[in-house]
Amino acid sequence: MAQEIENYIRDADVSDAEAIARIHVRSWQVAYRGMMPDSLLDNLSVQDRILQWQKRLTDHKESTLVVETGGSVAGWATFGQSRDDDAGARTGELTAIYLDPLVWGRGLGKLLYREIEKRLQQAAFTEVTLWVLEANSRARRFYSSIGYAEEDGTTKSVLREGVEIPEIRVRYRKALGSSVNPISSTEIAGARCPIDIKSLNSCSG
Ligand SMILES: CC(C)(COP(=O)(O)OP(=O)(O)OC[C@H]1O[C@@H](n2cnc3c(N)ncnc32)[C@H](O)[C@@H]1OP(=O)(O)O)[C@@H](O)C(=O)NCCC(=O)NCCS
Numbered sequence: 001m002a003q004e005i006e007n008y009i010r011d012a013d014v015s016d017a018e019a020i021a022r023i024h025v026r027s028w029q030v031a032y033r034g035m036m037p038d039s040l041l042d043n044l045s046v047q048d049r050i051l052q053w054q055k056r057l058t059d060h061k062e063s064t065l066v067v068e069t070g071g072s073v074a075g076w077a078t079f080g081q082s083r084d085d086d087a088g089a090r091t092g093e094l095t096a097i098y099l100d101p102l103v104w105g106r107g108l109g110k111l112l113y114r115e116i117e118k119r120l121q122q123a124a125f126t127e128v129t130l131w132v133l134e135a136n137s138r139a140r141r142f143y144s145s146i147g148y149a150e151e152d153g154t155t156k157s158v159l160r161e162g163v164e165i166p167e168i169r170v171r172y173r174k175a176l177g178s179s180v181n182p183i184s185s186t187e188i189a190g191a192r193c194p195i196d197i198k199s200l201n202s203c204s205g
Contacts (some may be wrong), residue, residue: 004069005069005070006069006070006203007068007069007108007111008067008068008069008116009065009066009067009068009111009112010065010068011063011064011065011066012057012064012066012076013057013066014054014057014058016053016057016064016066016073016076016164017050017053017054017057018046018050019066019072019073020049020053020054020057020066020073020076021046021049021050021052021053021096022046022049023046023073023074023076023099024049024053024076024098025045025046025049026100026101026143027096027098027099027100027101028041028044029041029042030101031046031098031101031136031138031139032133032136034135035133035135035136035193036160036165037163037165040161040163040165043161044161061080061094061200062079062080062095063076063078063079063080064076064077064078065077065079065112065115065116065119067099067108067111067112069103069108070083074099074100074102074103075097075098075099075100075103075108075109075112076096076097077087077094077095077096077097077098077112077113077116078094078095078096079092079093079094079095079116079119079120079128080092080093080095081093081125082129082131083095083126084171087129090124090125090126090127091125091126091127091128091129092120092123092125092127092128092129093128093129093130094113094116094128094130094175095128095130097109097112097116099112104138106202108118109142110145110146113146117176120176121176121177121190125176126175126176126177127173127174127175127176127178128173128174129171129172129173129174130143130148130171130172131169131170131171131172132170132172133167133168133169133170134168134169134170135168136154140170140172143172145173147174148172148173148174148185149172149173149174149183150170150171150172151170151171151172151173152170152171153169153170154168154169154170154171155167155168155169156169171189
């Protein structure tokens with residue numbers, strides 16, 4: 001009989017900096033090919049990202065979760081209070097979610113997102129927004145599938161790896177408490193809790 005692969009969601013710590021940095025670079029290089037200049041993507045440095053992540057995971061200015069599959073980190077996400085000028089105090093933001101391209105489309109993104117939504121609700125946020133590149137159709141389908149609605153697009157000039165790039169980004173918004181698939185009280189309850197992707201059942205502690 002085939003062995004079940006165990007999946008975990010947990011808080012990231014500084015020892016995850018290298019795994020997160022590697023996924024960060026790989027995911028950008030595959031997801032943003034054709035949306036960002038090749039020169040920018042090809043020159044992304046894992047070493048630079050490791051240093052940035054060591055600092056980010058030490059500063060604790062944002063929350064970072066990782067998803068592990070079969071014992072290895074396969075993706076990560078960051079979230080917190082919205083950074084938008086027009087946001088209220090109860091508006092959270094999904095600031096980033098990146099999975100290793102090898103595991104895209106297997107349900108891990110949805111699983112990771114559910115834990116984020118649960119954390120935001122526990123922190124009394126009533127809605128959550130995010131920004132996504134207009135051209136990033138995979139991610140936009142993903143956000144629609146987890147209950148987000150699209151708002152107007154905004155063109156922003158964003159500084160990426162020292163290069164100013166004009167980007168059309170679209171804001172998505174979701175009211176919390178209106179989950180498409182309600183989160184059960186036992187789901188992803190502990191800091192380190194095995195999850196069965198097929199049934200979305202998990203342990204209780
Ligand atoms: C976006 C991302 C986090 C989604 O995670 P994922 O594990 O691939 O997505 P899931 O398998 O959980 O899919 C959830 C839903 O998204 C949609 N989806 C995901 N991959 C899809 C694909 N290749 N084609 C069509 N729809 C897709 C489906 O509607 C799916 O729902 P379903 O399982 O009921 O069919 C992941 O693909 C990723 O890291 N992409 C690159 C980085 C990126 O663009 N991040 C967002 C930056 S704003």
